[in-house]
Every structure is written in C-alpha cells, then in structure tokens.
Amino acid sequence: MYFDGPVFGIYVVVLVIVFLAMAIRILREYERGVVFTLGRFTGVKGPGLIILIPFIQQMVRVDLRTIVLDVPTQDVISHDNVSVHVNAVVYFRVLDPEKAIIQVEDYNTATSQLAQTTLRSVLGGHELDEMLAERERLNHDIQEILDKQTDAWGIKISNVEIKHIDLDESMVRAIAKQAEAERERRAKVINAKGELEASENLLAAAKKLSENSLGIQLRYLQTMSDISNDKTNTIIFPFSTELSKLFKGKE
Incomplete structure (x- = not known):
C-alpha cells in the first residue's frame, strides 16, 4: 500500500496520539496504581504521571481516601429473643493497594458483606437493654473484629457506628x-x-x-x-x- 507524504504524516500523528493515550496515566494525590506486566504484579506507582507499555502493562486504580460504607438494615435476634432491625455505617480506607487488589476480588463488596455478618453476630450475643444502653462498646467490638479480618486485604477499619435500632410495633x-x-x-x-x-x-x-x-x-x-x-x-x-x-x- 502506498501513502503519500501528507497522508503518512497524519497516520503517524494518529498512531503517536493513540500510543500516548494508552501509555500515559495521571494519578491524583489520593490515588495509587497497581501495575501488572504480562499479568504479573510489578509494583505500585503514583501519584503523578505514570507511563505504561501498551498491551504489555495494565494498571488498576486504588483510592486511598476514607470510604463511607452504609451497611444495609439487618434483622437481628437478640440474646433475649427480641427481633430488632439494625443498620450501621463503616468507615475504612486502603492502606496496602497491592493486597487490596490481589488478595480479594472486590474489597468494597467484601467489606460490606463482612460488616453485615459481623453486625448480626455481635449484636445477637447481647440482650436488647445492652444494645440500647451500651452502643459505644458494641461499636468498638464490631470495629475490632472487622479490622482484624480485613487486615489481610490491606484495609483499615477506622470507625463503626450503629445508626438505628428499630423495634417491632408490638415490642414497642x-x-x-x-x-x-x-x-x-x-x-x-x-x-x-x-x-x-x-x-x-x-x-x-x-x-x-x-x-x-x-x-x-x-x-x-x-x-x-x-x-x-x-x-x-x-x-x-x-x-x-x-x-x-x-x-x-x-x-
């Protein structure tokens, strides 16, 4: 195939632009990039300008800011057999981007599911009066359990807050x-x-x-x-x- 001078120059410019678009990444101050070369982990980069080898290297962005996770309402049976509806909020952030990407498929979903099961497990071992009167202690217990289990994912649970404990109308x-x-x-x-x-x-x-x-x-x-x-x-x-x-x- 024959290309004249101007057309060839246009193709070259287009190829260079496409190459740069695929090679250059810009990460914000609160972002890190987990880089894989031919499928193997080769490092964590950022923030700033990152240059990748197209088709050879891939990068996964990780946000290092504190994430606010709203735990859906859970049906809990207390130790004294009272049915309550409880929801909570979990604050966490990624400390180790490598573990957060490699050790777990989706750390947001995994943390949410773990928070739901832990909330039911901890509150189910206490009576209703303890849930209402000792909320701070229960928050601390849930936080410790979550923090210990998410440590392998490179995640830090900074705080857990039980928002509402709702009772059935008959119980009220x-x-x-x-x-x-x-x-x-x-x-x-x-x-x-x-x-x-x-x-x-x-x-x-x-x-x-x-x-x-x-x-x-x-x-x-x-x-x-x-x-x-x-x-x-x-x-x-x-x-x-x-x-x-x-x-x-x-x-």
Whole structure:
C-alpha cells in the first residue's frame, strides 16, 4: 500500500496520539496504581504521571481516601429473643493497594458483606437493654473484629457506628407497658416511704406531748381553733383535760 507524504504524516500523528493515550496515566494525590506486566504484579506507582507499555502493562486504580460504607438494615435476634432491625455505617480506607487488589476480588463488596455478618453476630450475643444502653462498646467490638479480618486485604477499619435500632410495633407497646409499670412501682415505693416517715414523726411527736400535760392542752386548743375556722355546721364543746382526769379518778 502506498501513502503519500501528507497522508503518512497524519497516520503517524494518529498512531503517536493513540500510543500516548494508552501509555500515559495521571494519578491524583489520593490515588495509587497497581501495575501488572504480562499479568504479573510489578509494583505500585503514583501519584503523578505514570507511563505504561501498551498491551504489555495494565494498571488498576486504588483510592486511598476514607470510604463511607452504609451497611444495609439487618434483622437481628437478640440474646433475649427480641427481633430488632439494625443498620450501621463503616468507615475504612486502603492502606496496602497491592493486597487490596490481589488478595480479594472486590474489597468494597467484601467489606460490606463482612460488616453485615459481623453486625448480626455481635449484636445477637447481647440482650436488647445492652444494645440500647451500651452502643459505644458494641461499636468498638464490631470495629475490632472487622479490622482484624480485613487486615489481610490491606484495609483499615477506622470507625463503626450503629445508626438505628428499630423495634417491632408490638415490642414497642410491650416496652411502654413495662416502663409504665416500673413508674407505678416507684411511685408506690416513694409513697410508702413517705407514710412511714410521717408515722414515725407522729409517733415521736405523741411521745413528746405525753411527757407534758400543758403541751397536750396547747395541742388540743390548736386543733379546736383549726376546726372552728372551717366553715361548717360543726358545734364544738370544749372539754378540759382536767375533767378527763377527774372522770378517770372516779373509775
């Protein structure tokens, strides 16, 4: 095939552009390139300008930034046989791009699946009250388990947060009834303690008054004054304590 000068020059320029497009890669500061030469791992490159040999070398980009993974809602049966719906969020990042590409097929999917199974396993070993009251400790336990298992993939789990723990409607009503019963029990206990303290104070006051007849007389007059101030049709006949002693003497 014959090419004249201008046409041949155009073909050469096109070939050079295609070659450069296939050979040149630019990686951002937060990216790394895992390079394979004829299928074999030959290094991690970047950031900046990377030159590859077309058809001989291939590169896989890896993002080193923290990835926010939303764990789908999981149905969990607690240790005390309560059904709850739990979802969480996992923060992780790639520390070793080589392991993240070579040791696992898709590290995002693998981490998501592992987070789901770990969430069900850890929460299933605790009672409902512990899930609601000790969320920070459960977050830490889940993080430690995930971090240990993803270490072989070159991944670091930086944080795990349980977002919501939702109960069935029937369980919500049962807990509300339990809380109401607990409030009534506490109210009765407080009322009983108050009555006990009042009776003890009344007994102490009675003993104190019995030691002095004049004190009894003053208390008697005060009671009569309180009754007379009340707007009722009650008729009061004062009765002296001395007269009561007189009647006792005749007996």
